[in-house]
Amino acid sequence: MMNSASQMIFDITSIALTVAIIVGVVLISIALFRIIAALKYRNQMLFYATRPxxxxxxxxxxxxxxxxxxxxxxxxxxxxxxxxxxxxxxxxxxxxxxxxxxxxxxxxxxxxxxxxxxxxxxxxxxx
Missing domain, CATH: 2.60.40 (Immunoglobulin-like)
Structure with missing residues (x-):
């Protein structure tokens, strides 16, 4: 059996992990969109540099x-x-x-x- 103090620590830990996972997913998504934009720009620059x-x-x-x-x-x-x-x-x-x-x-x-x-x-x- 859990007492109320350990239950509260478990709830706080669960909330903290959930928030950390959400923040991590958001940061990874932002980084991926920036990488995609940088790759598109690089491809466009390569196209203009190498086109006849x-x-x-x-x-x-x-x-x-x-x-x-x-x-x-x-x-x-x-x-x-x-x-x-x-x-x-x-x-x-x-x-x-x-x-x-x-x-x-x-x-x-x-x-x-x-x-x-x-x-x-x-x-x-x-x-």
Whole structure:
């Protein structure tokens, strides 16, 4: 048989353990949500740091298409007022340029569809 003093100590201990468990679960949940947010931010930063960035520039008689990104790209489709269909399927490594001869001084509009191993991208240029 328990006396009233030991019963009261048992009740207080049970309440303290229950409160400690609830506080622990809340703190663990907060920590997990912070970790998830940090991982999402890290993944987003990695995406922007490693995604390909294409750059197009027109020189007097050449069109330069440069991959300023950190990964190789494949040119899927180039829409322009010039016939650039020969460039479709070309791979441009990171930091490299591809030059294409153009014999025109007119304004060149260019829509480039390209991809890396993970995503597809599209950029428009007025040269």
């Amino acid at each position: 960035y294409i750059f197009c520039q027109k020189h007097p008689q050449q069109l330069e298409i440069r991959n300023n990104g950190a990964v190789p790209i494949v040119l899927d489709k180039l829409e322009s007022n010039l016939d650039l269909s020969k460039l479709s399927g070309q791979t441009i490594p990171s930091g490299q340029s591809f030059f294409y001869n153009v014999a025109t001084d007119q304004l060149l509009t260019l829509k480039v569809d390209y991809h890396d191993k993970l995503n597809h991208y599209q950029d428009n240029f007025n040269l």
